[in-house]
Amino acid sequence: MENNKKGRFSILKIPDYKDLPKWKIPFKIFGRIIMFLLFLVCGVGLPVAVAIFWEDIVYQGTYDFFGVQLSTIVIAIIALSILVPIGIYGLIVSVKMIITDLQMKKFRLTLAPKIGAITIIILSISAVLYYTPGWYLYLGINPKWGPYIAFHGDDGMQISWDTRSKTESKIVYGTDPNNLDLEATGGEYFWETGEKSLHHCVAITGLTSNQKYYYKIPGFDNNLYYFTTAPSPTSGEEVSFTILGDTQGNLNIQKQNIGCMNAKFGIEGLNFTVVCGDNVNDDDNIAEWDMLFNKQSYGKIAPYVPYHVSSGNHECGTMNDDPDYPPRQNLKLFHQNKFLKTREIEPGDWDIGYYYSFNYSNVHMVILDNFNSNEELSDGQVDWLIQDLERNSDNWKFLCFHHSMYSSSDHGSYPDLAEILEPIMHEQQIHAIFYGHDHIYEYYEVNGTEPHKTYCFLCAGGGGSLKQVTNPEKMGERVWPTEQSYVNEWGNYVLEIGSWTTDDRFETQYGWEWQVYAERTHHYMQVSVDGNVATFNAYRTVDNSLIKSYSYVKT
CATH class of the missing domain: 3.60.21.10 (Metallo-dependent phosphatases)
Known part of the structure; x- marks a missing residue:
């Protein structure tokens, strides 16, 4: 009974360095250093950056703060008031933690710095997702964009889009949204046909002036799009x-x-x-x-x-x-x-x-x-x-x-x-x-x-x-x-x-x-x-x- 009790408590206790396998010790210290750097950026780096770029911040006037238009000064104050206290507190804890680790002693990490670190991480991820929605493209993932159109010559329109995997470049179009009876193909460049590609450009020529056309991109999405061709110079159209x-x-x-x-x-x-x-x-x-x-x-x-x-x-x-x-x-x-x-x-x-x-x-x-x-x-x-x-x-x-x-x-x-x-x-x-x-x-x-x-x-x-x-x-x-x-x-x-x-x-x-x-x-x-x-x-x-x-x- 005593042994079971002892075993139970040994699972819950915070292990000392002597209880850890040697290969785990560097990873533990590395984790402490990462936490230290995270709090350092918020507690020291952020106010220093604001001080250096204060004039630029003031000159920008207003900015979109997660969907709300605010003064850049107000945004700076909000960021400082939230992140700097968390950063300073976490920095103090991190320094104590690293010193204790170097002395090969136990350190009990309380809940507060953990919540602070999680808060910083959540805010950082939210900012990346909101302000840089294409962050994943830096990882080498192909984009999916479009379609977008441009005039092509006197009687044409070109349609472009991008896909994550190579597909054929084809659109169907017509003047009746319920009967897209015409087809056009292209490639990575509009003059290429037959080759599958990631970027697609299809040029349609011989279109009637000042006419509304509807189009779809098979295999890209199911949306029905449309455009209107340019009127002639003598049409008098506004x-x-x-x-x-x-x-x-x-x-x-x-x-x-x-x-x-x-x-x-x-x-x-x-x-x-x-x-x-x-x-x-x-x-x-x-x-x-x-x-x-x-x-x-x-x-x-x-x-x-x-x-x-x-x-x-x-x-x-x-x-x-x-x-x-x-x-x-x-x-x-x-x-x-x-x-x-x-x-x-x-x-x-x-x-x-x-x-x-x-x-x-x-x-x-x-x-x-x-x-x-x-x-x-x-x-x-x-x-x-x-x-x-x-x-x-x-x-x-x-x-x-x-x-x-x-x-x-x-x-x-x-x-x-x-x-x-x-x-x-x-x-x-x-x-x-x-x-x-x-x-x-x-x-x-x-x-x-x-x-x-x-x-x-x-x-x-x-x-x-x-x-x-x-x-x-x-x-x-x-x-x-x-x-x-x-x-x-x-x-x-x-x-x-x-x-x-x-x-x-x-x-x-x-x-x-x-x-x-x-x-x-x-x-x-x-x-x-x-x-x-x-x-x-x-x-x-x-x-x-x-x-x-x-x-x-x-x-």
Whole structure:
């Protein structure tokens, strides 16, 4: 009886090191060290990080905190108030535990530090799942995305999607949702057929203009999708599209912008959507591409609304600066176009050039590439641009690219780019230009007193961190002066250079005399074209409120 009692208690007691097999001792010490590091990060690392990046935290304004929009300062306070006490207490316990272990003595671990460690782990996992839903892609698991569509030539539409295992690339479609009697096939690239693949792109051509089509993807899902083809330039159909830049893997802002677009215009109220480059931070970061194709982001509207992009500087790089990585490999895979099959690299260029154009009703949209030749427009691209604009002389002519031709923000203006485009703007009567790169909203009216004026919009509020425009260390001599900038009711800095002439510090900034309005805020733009009138609206991401609206009457 006594032996049984002794045996029973020996099972429940905390073993001493002398009771442990030698091979278990290193694992036990390793576990203690891991717990120590976990509490160290929360108790010391977190407040140090907040202190270092406090200025950036303050400048960000608001952020999505697990579905609730809060001030970034409030979020920092919540995180510190929860995690720092747990971290400090756990750190003290961990140090005692490690010291006791090194002395080969017993240490009774109470319930409190265990609960603290479990709390930290649960919060960390919740944050990863909420803010990086594609975390599993870092483990080498293939994504399942799509479908998403884009215009393909004058009479076509291309449909793309991704599967976790290799399957054939086939869609069925038709004008009657109950009778999808047509079929189209493709491959990893739209011109390939027959080979099974993970990425799929199917191009359908010969479609009727301004016609609604329905489609399904056999073996992918059972959903019925639809799209409407572009009306002809002479149709007189009204046009509505959205445009922004620099999504940069920020699912938080992307979700809000797509939600705002959907709430204000609906899928039926958008004819296409465009991103002005820096879609992701690194071209090979699949988890960031996942944030774009996520069903709460562009994946919510892209099965129905043609989705086009330009290239930014971030698509030209990789996470590890891999010199052997093919230039912009994923950009050209996920966002294909007809030129991919036929265009060759020109002498002196590093890539084929990601530039193309498409029409919707009387709107001609040109996507340019700032990066196919030493971060500028190649001669071949400029020649193509002029010819392309001449072929569409009667239409509204809009340009989209990445580098900020005129900007009062961090990177400033690019005079070399302006020197190339300004003569073309005037000679070809370009009506509006959209670009990104500097993360603010800004509007320039170039040659506003002349017959052929051009509206230029810096619309880089799609997700990248907002620029610290009033910080001299970040902006240098181009810092937004407090006497000419102000904070509006949304807490955003605003700059209107054209409304004052008492300060000449911006005269070194190319194009400053055409600047009309700038606001430091995440945002998106919506453009409406009705006959000879185009209206350019900019909306804040935080509450879908109107920033500014400008109208252009084409003569």
